[in-house]
Amino acid sequence: MNFPSKLIENAVNEISRLPGIGKKTALRLALHLLKQRETVSETLAHSILTLRKEVKYCKVCHNISDSEICSICTGMKRDKSLICVVEDIPDVLAIENTSQYNGLYHVLGGVISPIQGIGPDELKIESLISRINASPSDEKVEEVILALSTTMEGDTTSFYITRKLKTMGIKVSTIARGIPVGGELEYTDEVTLGRSILTRINYSAD
Amino acid sequence: MNFPSKLIENAVNEISRLPGIGKKTALRLALHLLKQRETVSETLAHSILTLRKEVKYCKVCHNISDSEICSICTGMKRDKSLICVVEDIPDVLAIENTSQYNGLYHVLGGVISPIQGIGPDELKIESLISRINASPSDEKVEEVILALSTTMEGDTTSFYITRKLKTMGIKVSTIARGIPVGGELEYTDEVTLGRSILTRINYSAD
Numbered sequence A, B: 001m002n003f004p005s006k007l008i009e010n011a012v013n014e015i016s017r018l019p020g021i022g023k024k025t026a027l028r029l030a031l032h033l034l035k036q037r038e039t040v041s042e043t044l045a046h047s048i049l050t051l052r053k054e055v056k057y058c059k060v061c062h063n064i065s066d067s068e069i070c071s072i073c074t075g076m077k078r079d080k081s082l083i084c085v086v087e088d089i090p091d092v093l094a095i096e097n098t099s100q101y102n103g104l105y106h107v108l109g110g111v112i113s114p115i116q117g118i119g120p121d122e123l124k125i126e127s128l129i130s131r132i133n134a135s136p137s138d139e140k141v142e143e144v145i146l147a148l149s150t151t152m153e154g155d156t157t158s159f160y161i162t163r164k165l166k167t168m169g170i171k172v173s174t175i176a177r178g179i180p181v182g183g184e185l186e187y188t189d190e191v192t193l194g195r196s197i198l199t200r201i202n203y204s205a206d
Helices: A006-015 A021-037 A037-053 A089-099 A125-134 A152-166 A190-198 B006-015 B023-035 B038-054 B089-098 B127-132 B154-164 B190-198
Strands: A082-086 A104-107 A143-146 A171-174 B080-085 B102-106 B141-147 B173-175
Touching: A021 A037, A021 B038, A021 B141, A037 A082, A037 A152, A037 B006, A037 B023, A037 B038, A082 A125, A082 A190, A089 A104, A104 A125, A125 A152, A125 B141, A143 A152, A152 A171, B006 B023, B023 B038, B023 B127, B080 B089, B080 B127, B089 B102, B102 B127, B127 B154, B141 B154
Parallel strands: A082 A104, A082 A143, A143 A171, B080 B102, B080 B141, B141 B173
Antiparallel strands: none
């Protein structure tokens, strides 16, 4: 694409570096910004800059936070005996939006992936263990819920963490895998369907 | 959506103001920027700011330009007797990318739309007429090609400009409407197919 101006070419190149945004979309966004008042571009640029420069991560759970320790970790109504281990920040948001979970979180920052050169030391696994060890006796961590993706990497990470925690006498669980609510049996893949039968829930035990 | 940090909430709100980007995509983009080095956010913010602040428009054709008069208008190899009238800047880029046109352009900045309160005075129509009148005798404008969209508003604008230019003895043409190259007759809408028969091209005249 030939651009009539260096300025727009630079902007399109920079915007199209973002994931899922190609040159055409970037051009559309740039021309949109040109049609808006100058303050629109200013606040956008400012919010991107301050986000990157001033972002803090919670020292306990490694989630994004405005303070040293995030509002979930300091929450008075939170069940501090439960820790849900997730891969990344959007997962915390997704679980929080269900309003079904009242415990704490631990953001690993990724999963073990030998291909991408990510070993256990690159993740916040040691931090999870020392956090459990350091928990005060009145707020003892009793259960760790693994909520990682069911890829090869996610399963490896789950396995690794489970083995580490077992020796510590902590209960380790994983979120249920099965047919999504509203999903049809007929169109579910065999692995999911197979797992959902193996990990069936016993109604008569309630 | 509840955000763990005001900074990310602001960034997501600002990014999701862009057309076609919702809150989820905005969050994905913001988290992507957080994972990149700080210079990535800096150059992105900088390019957006400088684009909006330093952008210039060509005084002759109103296209985006780095100088007072754009490179197309000053181009030595351009046929200065032809002016192609388009609605907006992306249209210039689209026609330039075909490499089939060697004349000049004129960007109207929109089309006549009484519903949106855009009259002929809001567009660069007067500027087109004075530009034609001011053209020197060795580079006299001979033909104006209308390349506006085939909507009610586009057709109204074409009609308005045609009527203005007719009195000046300028040849006015419009780009051909018909079946796209590679398109199938069977699936073409009736209006397009009807027009393509009415405006058929006479092979025997060549």
